[in-house]
Every structure is written in C-alpha cells, then in structure tokens.
Amino acid sequence: MIRKANLNDAMGIFILDSTTFTDSLGLTFINNDLRENSMAHYYVCELDNKIVGYIAAWISDNTSILNFAVKEEYRNQGIGQQLFNALLNDRVGLMTLEVRESNLAAIRFYERNGFCKELVRKNYYSNGENAYLMVRR
Secondary structure, three states: OEEEOOHHHHHHHHHHHHHHOOOOOOHHHHHHHHHHOOOEEEEEEEEOOEEEEEEEEEEOOOEEEEEEEEOHHHOOOOHHHHHHHHHHOOOOOOEEEEEEOOOHHHHHHHHHOOOEEEEEEOOOOOOOOOEEEEEEO
C-alpha cells in the first residue's frame, strides 16, 4: 500500500496535488524531482492502481516537507500517518513545513507528530493567506 514513488507515479501525484491544493507543485516540478533530485523523497499510497495519498520531501541535513495529501474520501483511515512514518524511516533530522493557518486538521496532525508552530509567514499563499512555519526537532 505505501511505497517509494517512481517516475511512473508523477501524473498520479500531480492529479492528487492539483485537486487538493490551490498552489500545486506542478507536473514539471514533480517529474524533475523524481527524475533528477537526489534530495527528493516521495512516498505514495496506492489502492486499486490509483494514488490516494502522497508525501513529498527534500532530505539533506534537514528535511523540508513540500506537500502532503490524502484524497478526501480516504482521510481519517491512517493513510497520512503511514505516509509520514515512511518518511521518518528515511532517518530524517530536523523537519520543517508550511501549512495554511486555516488548515486545522493538518495542524492537529502535525502537532500530534511533534511539530510546533515557529512563526507566521504573512501572505504566503497566492490568495494572501498566512502560513505557519512548523518545525519538528
């Protein structure tokens, strides 16, 4: 069910990404990351040959979570936690991410997994919404 993503997964990740987020990573970005970026670590949850969840991160000395999504009808079934745990198995250190102030479910998930709000990034998203920078040490 949970596995490391490969280049064949780019379109499925993009479809989920673009239907979940206003500010999508974009297909070109995802393709390039999977193909050329040694820091990129993507995991997917696949059910019935469809990607229903993914997590994308860059891992170097620190880890930056780029995007993380589970298709709406599959939420609250533990898929997000399994994807996050797969990333943790990559021996990540300090982790950072940005999350919309209004995304209370995601904020609660991150806090349960050891993240703390560090600061507010004003007007971070294209619609002017603020983001919390969250950190897990």
